[in-house]
Amino acid sequence: MKIRAVLHVIVCGLLLALVSFAANVEAKQSKSQPTKIGVLVSLTGSWSTLGKNTVAALQIAANQIAAQTRGRQRFQLLIRDTQLDPSEALDAIRDLNSRGVKIIIGPQSSAEVAMIKPFADANNILVISQGSTASSLAIPNDNIFRFCPNDIREADAIVALMQHDGIRVIVPLWRNDAGNNGLHDSVQIRFQALGGTVTPGFRYEPTTSDFSAADSSVSSQIASLIAGGTNLSSIAVYLAALDEVVGVFDLAWNYPALVNTVWYGSDGVALSAVLLDDPVAGAFAIHSRYPNPIFGLPDTLRNRWQPVADAIEARTGITADAFALSAYDALFVVQNALVHANPQKNFGNFKAAFVNEADHFNGVTGSTALDAAGDRENGDFDFWAVRLQDPRATWVRIGTYNNGVLTIF
Incomplete structure (x- = not known):
């Protein structure tokens, strides 16, 4: 009996020790340090919508991942407002590097990505941009990854729409930065390849606040085309811009040639809240038709992305687009890659794991598979235009360009 009693005590003690050990392990896991994620975004500058x-x-x-893993995988978001200024982005990534950050989501513009790229490559920092499209940054084996299609694919989409609408001549007006220069160049190449004509247009600096010279030049070029016998209905203005579209449109009303010509836009303005907030510019956008292509969200996955988009809009009051939702997907890919490697200990293994996980991940925006340069392979686009509804200006989805097929609603 005494032996049984002793054995009983020993067994109970071992069980208690195991339970205690398991509890301590779980507690240590739940109290593990969160992974730092640098977030470079424009909050007070141009393109603050995104x-x-x-x-x-x-x-x-981050909240969903913490809940799903019961706190075992947590992220600390170190948010930096770059104001869409490349020098601010560089200062921010230097600061984040000093804090041990090895994973960055953003920045959103190609000019910023181009500025931080050498530092990221030299310091083993993985950068995931949700909005950079410049094909000049499509460089294999670097540390820059982009969860959106590049400007060559966007050019295919907008030129297909122009061709459908009977446009044969475009007068380009564009912002002088990496992203918008890339859009201008890709649109020009694609449009000319299909037999269209592209005039010299006008390129303005990012610091421009008075668009008189820009609007006047574009107006004069349209007038010259008409004087030379070109039918007005076959002429369009192609505008590759950001929030300064408001300044362009405010003054455009003063030039009959601009008022009577249709305009086409780019991803940097699509769904812009700033444009809607300006009644004069908004009215011009409605009048000029002004469709803007943007990386599209699959209708077949609406049950996935719509709840997330609604949750984003509930926080910001701004309609969420595929760029923002691709950042959401990016964090889940990062989570999966961290299972295989720690970027602090072996950056090369983590980078390889990230690429592998991206190639196999299907998120709310669909497949995040990357091409050889680390850019998203999926090149589907939605077209958005400003329309008057209930009596206010709002963005309306007017068409799609999926797998090379144009559909107009």
């Missing part, structure tokens, strides 16, 4: 929605998307994703 910046604000990106932060909301990442906060939602």
